[in-house]
Amino acid sequence: xxxxxxxxxxxxxxxxxxxxxxxxxxxxxxxxxxxxxxxxxxxxxxxxxxxxxxxxxxxxxxxxxxxxxxxxxxxxxxxxxxxxxxxxxxxxxxxxxxxxxxxxxxxxxxxxxxxxxxxxxxxxxxxxxxxxxxxxxxxxxxxxxxxxxxxxxxxxxxxxxxxxxxxxxxxxxxxxxxxxxxxxxxxxxxx
Numbered sequence: 001x002x003x004x005x006x007x008x009x010x011x012x013x014x015x016x017x018x019x020x021x022x023x024x025x026x027x028x029x030x031x032x033x034x035x036x037x038x039x040x041x042x043x044x045x046x047x048x049x050x051x052x053x054x055x056x057x058x059x060x061x062x063x064x065x066x067x068x069x070x071x072x073x074x075x076x077x078x079x080x081x082x083x084x085x086x087x088x089x090x091x092x093x094x095x096x097x098x099x100x101x102x103x104x105x106x107x108x109x110x111x112x113x114x115x116x117x118x119x120x121x122x123x124x125x126x127x128x129x130x131x132x133x134x135x136x137x138x139x140x141x142x143x144x145x146x147x148x149x150x151x152x153x154x155x156x157x158x159x160x161x162x163x164x165x166x167x168x169x170x171x172x173x174x175x176x177x178x179x180x181x182x183x184x185x186x187x188x189x190x191x
Contacts, residue, residue, distance in 0.1 A: 019068070020125030020171040022046070023118045026064045026179070030118070045179040052182065060184040063117045065132060065160050068169075069176035075114040075149050076174065082164030083111075083133035084140050110142040114149065115160055115180065125171045132185070135159035162187045 022045045029050045051061040068076040115132040122128075134141050134157040143153045162185050 017125060017172040017174075019174045019177050020121065020127070022066075022177050023125075023127050023129075023171060024121045026066065027118045027121055030062060030064060043179055045177060047179075050182055061182045063132075063160070063185045064182050065115050065117060065180040067114045067178045067180060068116065068174045069178065071173075071175045073175070075154075077112050077114050077149065078116075078131045078165065078167055079111050080113055080131040080133065080163035080165035081111070082162070084135065084138075084161050110140075110144050112144060113163070114143065114154065115157070117185070119166055121171075126168055127171050128166050128168050131163045131165040131167070133161040133163050135161050159183070160185060 025046055025048075029048045032049050045064070045066065050064060051059075070076055113131050113134055115134055116129040117132055119128040119130050134143050134154075136156050136158060138159055140161070141153060141157060143149060143157065145153065160181075160183055
């Protein structure tokens with residue numbers, strides 16, 4: 001399954017693993033139309049159809065958002081380009097008062113995310129994944145604090161946006177995968 005299992009025949013990572021199978025399944029389920037289904041575990045990556053993760057969704061969904069965990073249990077993170085810009089602080093007639101007040105949360109954005117969408121699984125379980133921008137109330141949220149992932153901020157994420165960034169990964173080098181939500185992401189909007 002990847003976690004610290006070294007195999008000298010495959011460049012240090014094991015060739016067969018469950019992360020690859022999960023990504024293959026997510027890719028298949030993203031390609032099907034949603035139906036409502038009753039399930040016992042509400043965050044199981046193998047739940048079908050798309051739209052049944054967390055709570056049944058009666059609308060358009062095209063993405064099963066997931067995070068990957070490294071062998072030490074940390075989130076796998078990636079830098080991205082594109083994405084939404086932070087909503088500027090609203091201006092009013094009293095500019096002097098505005099300069100002394102802090103802008104509302106979220107104020108800053110980061111170009112790093114721990115949220116992904118599978119694009120393709122190929123060969124010996126390599127995958128192309130798209131980085132998704134974390135959002136809070138439809139605005140970008142910086143999930144980092146002093147250069148480290150802040151779990152408190154990760155828990156506030158309640159939406160995801162498209163980015164212009166994809167990466168190719170060897171799925172056997174990850175220890176865990178956590179499915180987060182089934183959502184609709186408009187990949188055609190201007191970023």
